[in-house]
Amino acid sequence: MIAVRHALLEEYEAASSLSWRIFGPVFAATDAREVVHAVTNLREGGELVVAVEDAILVGLAVYLPPEQASGRDQAVISLLGVDACCRRRGAGRHLVDACVTLARSDGSATLAITVPDSLAEAAAFLADLGLQPAGAALSVFGTPARTWQRSVR
Numbered sequence: 001m002i003a004v005r006h007a008l009l010e011e012y013e014a015a016s017s018l019s020w021r022i023f024g025p026v027f028a029a030t031d032a033r034e035v036v037h038a039v040t041n042l043r044e045g046g047e048l049v050v051a052v053e054d055a056i057l058v059g060l061a062v063y064l065p066p067e068q069a070s071g072r073d074q075a076v077i078s079l080l081g082v083d084a085c086c087r088r089r090g091a092g093r094h095l096v097d098a099c100v101t102l103a104r105s106d107g108s109a110t111l112a113i114t115v116p117d118s119l120a121e122a123a124a125f126l127a128d129l130g131l132q133p134a135g136a137a138l139s140v141f142g143t144p145a146r147t148w149q150r151s152v153r
Contacts, residue, residue, distance in 0.1 A: 002058065004094040007048040015048060015060050016040040022081035026116055027141040035141075039079045044068070046078060049098050051091035058086035061095040065106040074149070075103035077113040096129050103152040112149040116140060123148070 007015055019040040020033055027036070040060065042048060045068040051059035059082035069076035077099050082091045103111045112134065115122045123146075131148040138145045 002051050002053045002089060002091050002094055004049060004051050004091075004098045007050045007060070011050060011057060012041055012048065014057050015050060018057055018060060018083060019079060019081060022083065023079075026119065027143060032141045036079070044078075047102065049095055049102075051082065051086075051095055053086065053089075053091070058083050059091040059095055061099055063099045063102050065102070066108050069112075073107065073109040075099070075106055075108040075111050075152070077111065080113060092125060093129065100150075100152050108152055110149045111152050112147055114138060114140060114145050114147045117144040117146060 016037045019036050023036050024033065038044065039046075039062050040048065042062065044064075046062045046064040049061045049063055050057055060079065061077050062079040064076045064078050066073050066075050069078075077096070080092065080095060082095075100111055113126065113131070115126065117123075117137070126148045129150070131150040134147050134149045138147065
């Protein structure tokens with residue numbers, strides 16, 4: 001069974017390693033590794049939420065409340081990933097649900113996440129959860145990306 005909760009301090013290193021296993025193949029830029037580790041270690045703020053199965057970290061989300069994300073009433077998931085060996089078992093859905101709950105408690109109107117266009121499965125997953133493409137195309141480490149969002153009210 002998958003449990004989703006705030007990360008324990010001793011899990012941050014494992015979460016950082018997991019984040020690079022998930023995102024390393026996606027981003028070719030040389031500085032991407034340091035940025036992914038910085039996000040996972042909350043150097044820019046936020047909350048680290050983890051999915052755990054049988055005492056093993058299988059997924060993570062970094063949630064930013066509106067005051068840290070945009071200054072408006074939009075919360076952001078700055079990083080969301082599930083280990084490839086553990087996908088399609090509900091961890092990603094539970095992580096997004098936890099971020100929706102956090103966003104509601106923070107008074108956010110919407111929750112947003114930016115995803116590389118090359119991750120078609122991620123886009124389909126987000127659409128299944130009620131997120132929709134919002135705004136123009138972006139570039140994340142030289143990779144085309146799009147922001148997805150949904151209402152949390």
